[in-house]
Structure formats: structure tokens, C-alpha cells
Amino acid sequence: MTERRQVYKCEICGNIVEVLHEGQGELVCCGQPMKLFEEKSSDTSVEKHVPFVVWKNGRYLVKVGENVLHPMEEKHYIEWIELIVDGVVHRKTLKPGESPEVTFEIPQGKEIVAREYCNLHGLWVNKL
Structure with missing residues (x-):
């Protein structure tokens, strides 16, 4: 199922x-x-994968790696970042060479879930 x-x-x-x-x-x-x-939902490696979320100036910033951003190389990169706010899904597809961070200009919500997909290390989530 x-x-x-x-x-x-x-x-x-x-x-x-x-x-x-x-x-x-x-x-x-x-x-x-x-x-x-x-x-x-928990990183144990040098490369950080759990999406980090900040609400600032009326928008959400979601980035992969709080202090050091995840690599965005041809063979290893974040394919997409997703933010689910009160059940509504917002997603941005990324390519190698782009920054692994996305700004979502949407109203602030109560239930926040951020997910990202790394082409080598799979699906990662942060439920706030």
C-alpha cells in the first residue's frame, strides 16, 4: 500500500x-x-543534507546545509527542494552549479515540512 x-x-x-x-x-x-x-532526518556525514528553514521578511529560506552548503556538482547535487506549508506543496527543481537554497514567498504557516532530494543520498526531511 x-x-x-x-x-x-x-x-x-x-x-x-x-x-x-x-x-x-x-x-x-x-x-x-x-x-x-x-x-x-539526521546528518552523520560531513556533507549536510537536512533542509534548514528560516522565516524572515515575509518569506521562507530553505537551504541544504546550515553553515556549509551542500555540493552542487555534476555527479552529486540536490535535485529539488520542497516546502510544505499547512498541507500546500511548493517545490523548486535545481541543477548542478546552482545554489542549494530556495526562497519561497508565501504566507507564514503553522505546519512546516521541508524536504530535499540528493541524487546520491536520497530523501531528507525537516519537520518544524
Whole structure:
């Protein structure tokens, strides 16, 4: 059974999908079950992955790495940063060479969840 907002990846072709509607079936791509990403929430490595969120001047700044930003190289980078505010999803796709930080100009909310996806280390979350 799938759950809303879960993220899955095909280990063969690299397709990544996010569940928008829960269902009983198994997600399959290229003839094989897709891998469910677990949301990781604590860093143990030198490279930081947990999204850091700041509310300032009527907007949210979300960056990957509070003091040292995550690398954004061709082979290792943050593919997207997502901010969920009171159930509404806001997402920015990134490319190598860009900064791993995004400003979202949206109203301040009560329930805040930030997620990011690193092409090498998977899905990371910070629930505020």
C-alpha cells in the first residue's frame, strides 16, 4: 500500500515518482517494484543534507546545509527542494552549479515540512 507524498525510484531507469493518491497496488517500473525512499532526518556525514528553514521578511529560506552548503556538482547535487506549508506543496527543481537554497514567498504557516532530494543520498526531511 502506498501513502500520499511517498517518493519512489526505479533502480533500472531512474524514474522518480511521488504518490499523489494512496492506493493498494505496488508501484512498478521496468518490470520491477520501485524502491521507496525513507525520509532521513539526521546528518552523520560531513556533507549536510537536512533542509534548514528560516522565516524572515515575509518569506521562507530553505537551504541544504546550515553553515556549509551542500555540493552542487555534476555527479552529486540536490535535485529539488520542497516546502510544505499547512498541507500546500511548493517545490523548486535545481541543477548542478546552482545554489542549494530556495526562497519561497508565501504566507507564514503553522505546519512546516521541508524536504530535499540528493541524487546520491536520497530523501531528507525537516519537520518544524
